[in-house]
Amino acid sequence: MRAMNIITLLLIIVGGLNWLLVGLFQLDLVAAIFGGQAALLSRIIYILVGLSALWQLMPLVKSFSEDEAVAQRH
Secondary structure (H helix, E strand, O other), X not given: OHHHHHHHHHHHHHHHHHHHHHHHHXXXXXXXXXXXXXXXXXXXXXXXXXXXXXXXXHHHHHHHHOOHHHHHOO
16 A cells, blocks of 8 residues: 555656646646647546545545554555
8 A cells, every 4th residue: 555655646746747837837747748738648547546536535524533653654
C-alpha cells in the first residue's frame, strides 16, 4: 500500500503542476509532450491522475475518523 500511495501522490502532483501551467500559461504540458489532448497516451495519463485522486480519498476519509498519523500509514 505504501508504494501505491507514493505513486498516486506523484501522479496527483504531476496533475496539479499541469493544471498550474494551464492556468498560468494556457500550456497543457501532458498534451504537449504526448501529442495532444486526444492522443491515447495523454488520455491514459489523465485517467491515471484521476484514478490517483480517487485512491487518495481513502486516506483522507480515514484521517477524519482516525488519528492522522494512523491514516497516513494505510
